[in-house]
Amino acid sequence: MSDSVLAFNSIAFHYQTGKKKEAVSIFDGIDFRVNDGEFVSIIGPSGSGKSTIFRLVTGLENPAAGEIFLNGKKTENRLGQVGYMPQQDLLMPWRTIKENAVLPLEIKGMKKAEAESRVLQLLDDFGLKGVEDKYPGDLSGGMRQRVSFLRSILSGSNILLLDEPFSALDAITRLSMQEWLLAQWQKWKKTILFITHDVDEALFLSDRIFVLTGRPNHQLTEVTVPLGRPRTVRDLSRPEVVTLKEQLIDQLRSKELS
Amino acid sequence: MRKLHSYLLSSSLVLVLLVIWEIGAWSYGKSFILPTPSEIAVKLWELREVLIFEHLPATLLIIVIGLAISIIVGFGLAIWMNVSRIAEKAFYPIIISSQTIPIIALAPIFVLWFGYSIWSKVVVTVLITFFPITVSAFDGLRSSDKDLKELMLTMGASKKDLFLKLDVPSAMPSIFSGLKVAVTMSVIGAAIGEWLGAQAGLGYFSRRMMTQFDGAAVFAPIVLLSAVGILLFLLVTVIEKIVLRWRKQV
Numbered sequence A: 001m002s003d004s005v006l007a008f009n010s011i012a013f014h015y016q017t018g019k020k021k022e023a024v025s026i027f028d029g030i031d032f033r034v035n036d037g038e039f040v041s042i043i044g045p046s047g048s049g050k051s052t053i054f055r056l057v058t059g060l061e062n063p064a065a066g067e068i069f070l071n072g073k074k075t076e077n078r079l080g081q082v083g084y085m086p087q088q089d090l091l092m093p094w095r096t097i098k099e100n101a102v103l104p105l106e107i108k109g110m111k112k113a114e115a116e117s118r119v120l121q122l123l124d125d126f127g128l129k130g131v132e133d134k135y136p137g138d139l140s141g142g143m144r145q146r147v148s149f150l151r152s153i154l155s156g157s158n159i160l161l162l163d164e165p166f167s168a169l170d171a172i173t174r175l176s177m178q179e180w181l182l183a184q185w186q187k188w189k190k191t192i193l194f195i196t197h198d199v200d201e202a203l204f205l206s207d208r209i210f211v212l213t214g215r216p217n218h219q220l221t222e223v224t225v226p227l228g229r230p231r232t233v234r235d236l237s238r239p240e241v242v243t244l245k246e247q248l249i250d251q252l253r254s255k256e257l258s
Numbered sequence B: 001m002r003k004l005h006s007y008l009l010s011s012s013l014v015l016v017l018l019v020i021w022e023i024g025a026w027s028y029g030k031s032f033i034l035p036t037p038s039e040i041a042v043k044l045w046e047l048r049e050v051l052i053f054e055h056l057p058a059t060l061l062i063i064v065i066g067l068a069i070s071i072i073v074g075f076g077l078a079i080w081m082n083v084s085r086i087a088e089k090a091f092y093p094i095i096i097s098s099q100t101i102p103i104i105a106l107a108p109i110f111v112l113w114f115g116y117s118i119w120s121k122v123v124v125t126v127l128i129t130f131f132p133i134t135v136s137a138f139d140g141l142r143s144s145d146k147d148l149k150e151l152m153l154t155m156g157a158s159k160k161d162l163f164l165k166l167d168v169p170s171a172m173p174s175i176f177s178g179l180k181v182a183v184t185m186s187v188i189g190a191a192i193g194e195w196l197g198a199q200a201g202l203g204y205f206s207r208r209m210m211t212q213f214d215g216a217a218v219f220a221p222i223v224l225l226s227a228v229g230i231l232l233f234l235l236v237t238v239i240e241k242i243v244l245r246w247r248k249q250v
């Protein structure tokens, strides 16, 4: 376990909903580990609890039973410990690009001048040079996602959680964002957990894929992607990858029906 | 272009109404009851020095003090209700129901309490402007995005961070809407206050002219009052444009 930066040990979790506080069980004792520097995708039918995993990791929710380990340590108070990039870019419309990116540093209490100079250096790497004083409303969807990603990196954590970041982008932008994300992942040597409902996207990006098996989840299915790196989109048409893709789609489809 | 067009429409409508008024009042022929717009304009010019240097400052002082008190107390209450559920439950219903009290009918009582000093007029102004300011600030503070709040929590944000970096900026559009209503109503509040009794002020002057059957002189300070209202409104709009410059002007 020394290598795992994130571990769930028999995690049980339920939401309390409605007036009567009925418990809706989402997880019923699941386990997984994510190793340092790994890229892991989570797929599953919608409503199966993918985002709930992130809410547990970030500390927005706490498990009813079980333990969560961050960087080998059992961590009860996880708020402020992992970088999280939500599904919508969630940039503050009243802040400029630079001010948006600076937010996590500001919250950590870094001096304004120091924080801004750090951000300005990075904006260039993120293909955001020249837009630092624009507002989010002036940027394209792809650019806003890059700002959101930069912001999650600036949280300073080695673990990044990305919740369907590219689902709102058109196919071409999405492909270039995927390639860009892989380049950034390798450059920053982060551990990434990535939620998607697109099986191709999961296969193209990840080392391993976790499949959620519908509510309540007793266990995750884990799949290792049989591809080395660097990859190209063409690798996705290799026979072993195509077989795996069909298996995964069958698995998701049977869950959706039940 | 479209903006220019809409100004053109409203100003030509005003012009048409003024012409109708002019003709109507002229044929009616009792200018102590209904003066023509041109008579009012002439009167305004004749009285310019008394109105602008004597009565306008008195009214402006009431408006400024009244608005300042409303803003301080209103924002304070809004913030308090935002952080405390108990404060919300205690004050919100009172604030809403206070609006059903006919303030104009109550106004003579303030004279009883505060005499003919400036404070009886300030109280009327505060009571009228306090509501839009408090409610818009409170609703604005509550309008902040829940997902953004959770995102900030995952960054380790404190309550103070959430308030200053999320709630307050989210409240700004709503606060400016409330301020626009409040500044126009402050003019009404000050004028009503002055009717009750004062030694100076545009509302007081208008009222005094009424007893002298000088119709044009009743209307002249009212023109000035509404000009003050429009100017205050424009001032708030300009500040809003600067503070909310991230909003696209369409």
Ligand SMILES: Nc1ncnc2c1ncn2[C@@H]1O[C@H](COP(=O)(O)OP(=O)(O)O)[C@@H](O)[C@H]1O
Pocket (backbone or CB within 6 Å): A015, A016, A017, A024, A026, A044, A045, A046, A047, A048, A049, A050, A051, A052, A053
């Ligand atoms: N805050 C919440 N309160 C109650 N139920 C919730 C809450 N968030 C999510 N759920 C429910 O939990 C289930 C899993 O949600 P989620 O993790 O968002 O699914 P996914 O991301 O896989 O689409 C859904 O059925 C959803 O309706």
Ligand SMILES: [Mg+2]
Pocket (backbone or CB within 6 Å): A050, A051
């Ligand atoms: Mg989700």
